[in-house]
Amino acid sequence: MAAELHNVVGGTRVAGRRTFEKLDPVDGSLVAHVHEAGPDVVDAAVAAARAALDGPWGRASVAERTALLRRIADRIEERFEDFVAAEVRDTGKPEHLARELDVARAATNFRSFADTVAAAGLDSFLTELPNGRKALNYAVPKPLGVVAVIVPWNLPLLLLTWKVAPALACGNAVVVKPSEETPSTATLLAEVIAEAGAPAGVYNVVHGFGPDSAGEYLTTHRDIDGVTFTGESRTGSAIMRAVAPSVRPVSFELGGKNAAVVFADCDLEKTLDGLARSVFLNTGQVCLCTERVYVERSVFDAVANGLAERAKALRLGRPDAPDTTTGPLISQQHRKKVQSYLDLAVAEGATVLAGGSVPELGPDLAGGSWIEPTLWTGLDNSARVVREEVFGPVAALIPFDTEDDAVRLANDTDYGLAAAVWTTDLERGHRVAQQMRVGMAWVNTWYLRDLRSPFGGVGLSGIGREGGLHSMHFYTQPTNVCVQL
Numbered sequence: 368m369a370a371e372l373h374n375v376v377g378g379t380r381v382a383g384r385r386t387f388e389k390l391d392p393v394d395g396s397l398v399a400h401v402h403e404a405g406p407d408v409v410d411a412a413v414a415a416a417r418a419a420l421d422g423p424w425g426r427a428s429v430a431e432r433t434a435l436l437r438r439i440a441d442r443i444e445e446r447f448e449d450f451v452a453a454e455v456r457d458t459g460k461p462e463h464l465a466r467e468l469d470v471a472r473a474a475t476n477f478r479s480f481a482d483t484v485a486a487a488g489l490d491s492f493l494t495e496l497p498n499g500r501k502a503l504n505y506a507v508p509k510p511l512g513v514v515a516v517i518v519p520w521n522l523p524l525l526l527l528t529w530k531v532a533p534a535l536a537c538g539n540a541v542v543v544k545p546s547e548e549t550p551s552t553a554t555l556l557a558e559v560i561a562e563a564g565a566p567a568g569v570y571n572v573v574h575g576f577g578p579d580s581a582g583e584y585l586t587t588h589r590d591i592d593g594v595t596f597t598g599e600s601r602t603g604s605a606i607m608r609a610v611a612p613s614v615r616p617v618s619f620e621l622g623g624k625n626a627a628v629v630f631a632d633c634d635l636e637k638t639l640d641g642l643a644r645s646v647f648l649n650t651g652q653v654c655l656c657t658e659r660v661y662v663e664r665s666v667f668d669a670v671a672n673g674l675a676e677r678a679k680a681l682r683l684g685r686p687d688a689p690d691t692t693t694g695p696l697i698s699q700q701h702r703k704k705v706q707s708y709l710d711l712a713v714a715e716g717a718t719v720l721a722g723g724s725v726p727e728l729g730p731d732l733a734g735g736s737w738i739e740p741t742l743w744t745g746l747d748n749s750a751r752v753v754r755e756e757v758f759g760p761v762a763a764l765i766p767f768d769t770e771d772d773a774v775r776l777a778n779d780t781d782y783g784l785a786a787a788v789w790t791t792d793l794e795r796g797h798r799v800a801q802q803m804r805v806g807m808a809w810v811n812t813w814y815l816r817d818l819r820s821p822f823g824g825v826g827l828s829g830i831g832r833e834g835g836l837h838s839m840h841f842y843t844q845p846t847n848v849c850v851q852l
């Protein structure tokens with residue numbers, strides 16, 4: 368039985384101008400009819416958020432706001448399985464991954480930002496003037512206001528709560544536009560936030576697409592105070608154009624073409640396991656995933672063979688099957704894009720080390736958007752599949768000779784999100800990681816997260832940082848008060 372997902376405006380379900388179908392990427396079955404928000408519904412959602420700010424929510428204390436976040440975290444945990452089911456319905460990812468990563472991080476995100484805001488002090492200075500007099504400077508953080516939150520389909524609940532938690536902790540009200548591919552968890556979160564006692568209008572959801580739909584209506588709306596977005600770089604550019612006339616602040620975590628650098632002195636087995644996870648986690652649909660693997664020449668064959676073994680050992684299957692390691696891509700449309708890169712790689716001269724085509728998984732999965740985990744050799748940095756983000760379970764393996772070569776090759780990209788360095792020489796690990804022109808560099812690990820550290824990228828990978836106080840800097844506007852003493 369397909370669900371019906373409404374927009375949520377001021378705490379009430381609102382129908383859209385039409386509905387669109389959300390299909391299950393596992394087998395193409397119908398998951399939900401989703402109400403698409405037109406300009407009127409988006410306008411009502413922004414007005415509801417503004418009204419919340421002008422009401423009790425705008426006067427809530429830090430203690431009241433952080434207490435609400437903790438109740439939301441508790442309620443997510445009470446409804447843990449509902450979130451797992453919603454996330455899996457939308458994405459087809461293995462249930463264990465939805466549990467261990469997406470839903471677990473949703474609760475953790477709310478708790479982490481409750482801690483951050485509760486502990487945050489003020490920027491203040493006791494100013495000593497040349498004439499011997501003094502002044503007191505202190506900056507009062509105020510909410511940014513009505514924040515447009517636009518989130519992608521790969522880690523939908525994780526990324527939604529990664530933005531909504533700090534936004535609410537800092538006293539904002541939000542209008543969320545989830546991806547049309549993953550409407551379920553954002554809608555369920557509206558129930559949970561209401562159950563936790565948030566005033567109506569603090570959290571609103573408008574469903575739809577980008578151009579000529581909810582995304583465009585929201586980002587061009589004259590009464591939003593900022594936009595936070597995670598997703599493709601070209602959509603980031605479109606949002607920058609949308610807010611340019613009103614000069615609104617943007618926080619962008621965008622695409623990546625992330626490199627791993629593997630030195631001959633790495634711990635080979637640990638590195639192969641870590642590399643395989645960094646290439647194939649969530650079917651390669653994580654902005655941080657590795658799509659370029661640079662390997663010191665003397666261990667190139669050992670790494671290539673070991674990684675190919677791991678790729679071939681992955682089990683594609685239904686989310687609830689206990690031995691499933693890898694789900695489908697999010698949609699037929701995205702599979703078409705990834706497939707075009709599989710074909711392009713061969714045209715560019717790649718040797719296919721593993722995968723390379725659509726798998727045969729039997730008739731009941733034939734309607735899904737499945738793709739084989741794929742590895743290439745025989746390419747160099749000039750190949751399009753080595754320069755462009757594929758956002759699938761793919762990587763090109765390229766040899767290098769010297770450390771300087773490795774740094775040059777890894778930094779030869781228009782993106783700059785993440786990198787991983789694999790070596791047992793920690794001095795070299797620090798040295799090479801610091802030279803990576805990225806927001807986050809991991810050494811002998813990957814996607815190990817401290818939620819207080821700065822998260823974001825440079826170049827085409829985005830603007831600003833999220834995490835701990837870095838999120839507070841985006842979701843608040845300080846007023847500095849200077850008092851002559």
Ligand SMILES: O=C(O)C(=O)/C=C/C=C/O
Nearest residue numbers: 521522529653654655816
């Ligand atoms: O783990 C995080 O906090 C995060 O933001 C992950 C982003 C992944 C994007 O694809």
